[in-house]
Amino acid sequence: TRLLAPIIKGHLDIFIDYFCSLQYFYTGVTQGINFPEFTIVGMMDGEQFLYYDSNIRQAIPKVDWIKNNEGPEYWTRQTKKFQAHEADFKVDIVKLMQGFNQSGGIHTFQRMYGCELDDETGATDGHMQYRYDGADFISLDLRSTSYVAPVKEVLITKQEWDGAEAEYWKNYLTETCIYWLKKYVHYGKISLERKDVLFLFQILSLSPSSLPVSSPSSGVSAADRLLLSSGLSRYRFLP
Numbered sequence: 272t273r274l275l276a277p278i279i280k281g282h283l284d285i286f287i288d289y290f291c292s293l294q295y296f297y298t299g300v301t302q303g304i305n306f307p308e309f310t311i312v313g314m315m316d317g318e319q320f321l322y323y324d325s326n327i328r329q330a331i332p333k334v335d336w337i338k339n340n341e342g343p344e345y346w347t348r349q350t351k352k353f354q355a356h357e358a359d360f361k362v363d364i365v366k367l368m369q370g371f372n373q374s375g376g377i378h379t380f381q382r383m384y385g386c387e388l389d390d391e392t393g394a395t396d397g398h399m400q401y402r403y404d405g406a407d408f409i410s411l412d413l414r415s416t417s418y419v420a421p422v423k424e425v426l427i428t429k430q431e432w433d434g435a436e437a438e439y440w441k442n443y444l445t446e447t448c449i450y451w452l453k454k455y456v457h458y459g460k461i462s463l464e465r466k467d468v469l470f471l472f473q474i475l476s477l478s479p480s481s482l483p484v485s486s487p488s489s490g491v492s493a494a495d496r497l498l499l500s501s502g503l504s505r506y507r508f509l510p
Contacts (some may be wrong), residue, residue, distance in 0.1 A: 291316055293452040294385030299360035301368075301378045309357040314385075315455050323353040336459035367403050370424055378404055384440075386448035390456075397444025416441050 294314045300306055311330075313321030320337050323330045330349035332338040364380045384399040399411040409418050409425045409432075416437045420429040 291388045297382040299364050299380040303377055309360050311353055325357050340458045386444050395449050
């Protein structure tokens with residue numbers, strides 16, 4: 272997190288961070304637990320604004336600012352996209368189990384992607400990560416426009432995805448995602464109040480008991496990653 276110039280000088284220095292984020296979290300699980308086999312959560316500046324799962328099979332708004340600004344066409348488009356991703360996830364988790372010689376048990380397959388914007392400088396960033404059973408699987412390095420595969424089982428997929436696939440997602444994360452991030456910020460500028468976060472940076476003479484309780488808005492820190500040897504779904508879509 273980048274710290275800006277202090278706005279209060281004295282016993283403590285407080286900094287404001289003008290930072291926005293848009294993130295999506297996909298989770299697929301095998302059958303056998305009391306939980307939907309597939310869920311999607313959309314987060315804007317740490318606030319859930321969108322939800323989908325394999326039980327309801329419909330994308331639904333979770334906050335007024337998107338409910339009031341996007342109509343039926345938007346939600347129909349989101350629902351169709353998420354239903355397709357649900358089907359892909361179910362196929363891929365079976366392929367992953369086969370690749371790891373697993374015949375049963377509870378397994379999870381996760382994915383997280385999103386983008387960030389510093390609205391002071393205009394700097395942007397993006398990320399896409401996957402996990403299988405909680406372990407890092409593969410991620411996209413935007414600087415090199417290539418995938419990083421920490422386990423040998425993913426090397427074939429890395430080779431297939433490097434190139435056009437990596438370029439596609441780099442463009443999505445740095446262009447399309449930022450477009451929607453700015454749009455959602457505009458939608459929620461009153462209710463989100465831009466969530467300028469105060470960071471306690473330096474304490475000089477205040478005792479712990481006299482300090483206010485202050486913490487950054489809860490961004491979701493997680494990673495989610497996917498893929499195995501060749502054949503896993505690519506999950507391309509339009510927002």
